Amino acid sequence: MMRTGRPRQFDRDDAVRQAMHLFWEQGYEATSLAQLKAAIGRGITAPSFYAAFGSKAALFLETISCYMNSHGRVNDVLWDDALPPRQAIETALRQSVKMQFGSDHPKGCMVALGVMSACATLHQPLLQPLQDARRRTRNGFKRCIERGVQRGELSPETDINALTALFDSFLLGVSTLVRDGVNFAAVDGATSAILKHWDYAA
Template sequence: MAQMGRPRTFDRQAAVEQAMFLFWQQGYESTSLSQLKASLGGGISAPSFYAAFGSKEALFREAAQCYLDTFARVTECLWDDSLAPRAAIEQALRQSASMQSEPGHPPGCMVALGCMSAPTAEHAAVAAPLTASRARTRAGFVHCVKRGMASGELPADMDAVALASVFDSFLSGVAIQARDGVGYAVFDSAITQVMRVWDVSRLTA
């Protein structure tokens, strides 16, 4: 009879969070199964790993969901219609830039960086939650621009997708620069500048 893995003695949720940080720092492909087994709960055997998580792919999905339920919520204000649309965009940019630069976790954004090393069709299903999150944020920027158009704050003939892409592209760039060590003070000033794109558009309304 095959030997069973030792009983699980680690905190499963804490292990998922540890995996999240590894995937966030290194990406999906660059994080090996041996690294995961060595790190989670102070080290677990292969049988214990598979009994707890099933596979590396399944663990990544759990880790990604953990990120989406916590750190990624900094951009949910894009869907808060109680905020003025410009304010919602600025808040999303500042909250995300602050989160991506703060100590205590890897710099940058797992949604933007977690699967950049694994863009192939083979890993499309693994990356799907992060892809969906990026699409939701992009749609949130469009939502805010369209609210600005509907209220008369922006021109009615504004290209909503194009203007939204300015803010979405900026946020993607923050992820790369934060990983390179750029601090929040730079992003804070840059956000003030990028919000002038909205203001210039408003002046022509």
Template structure:
């Protein structure tokens, strides 16, 4: 009769969160297997790690899914067509700035940091969902601006791509500032300033 395998001695859900924080802080390439094994749970053995997650690459995919379904949802306002376009963009920026500065996890945004900190071809390939998330946000900003032009809130001659890029660039820039320790109050005040770009383009 075959012996049953040893029961898992760590909380898999908590381990994924711990791995997410490591990748968030250090990036994919710079996070080693030894770091992961030492910091997930109370430390797990190589056999336990591979039995639970398969590989570093497979673990990172789970981490990305966890992030996009939790912290990464701060941009969902962009896709809420019940919100006025200006409010949708402002709410996204303020929610993201707050999330990036809150305690309990590394500062900044994994969507902005994950692929940019990956150098190997393999890392770039498995980080594709993060690039897709950025592309989705880009389309969301564009859709808000185009909707505002259609509805007469913004002047007809507004360049939608240029204005959408202003807000997307600001969103991505928040990550560097948050990672450098700039206070949330400063970032929040800057959002008020950047929204004046929208107001200058009003019809």
């Protein structure tokens, strides 16, 4: 008689979310298999872990996908042509800041924190999706600024690349501020200040 095997003792979607939080908090290199198994819980063994996820690397890539389809969508508004470009940028910045201060997950942005990994060069294939996500956000800022110039909301002499880098670097830096304990009011105020550079270029 064929043995059916032991049924899985955990909810897979919840397990991916728990692993995402762990990678988000600690990074890929610092997160061990033992920590992942503990986070998933319910007595998962190494064989059942590998049967479910394949490897630590495969699970990490799955958690990135989970992040990008949930928390990471705060910047999708940069591609919404129904919004005026300045409003799209402000909405993206404020939504991202609010998300990074959220109390139901690790502080900061998983995409931004990925660039700070001390072992980034050793795990470039794994970190490529995070780099791609950062590039997409940067391109979204640039697209909004280009729309602003085209619509006459910004001066034709606007340095598009410089203004793109300004908004992008601010957003990347928020993760460090949040992790260092800077309060929401200060970062929210900084968001208002950085947006004035759009007005200066008008």
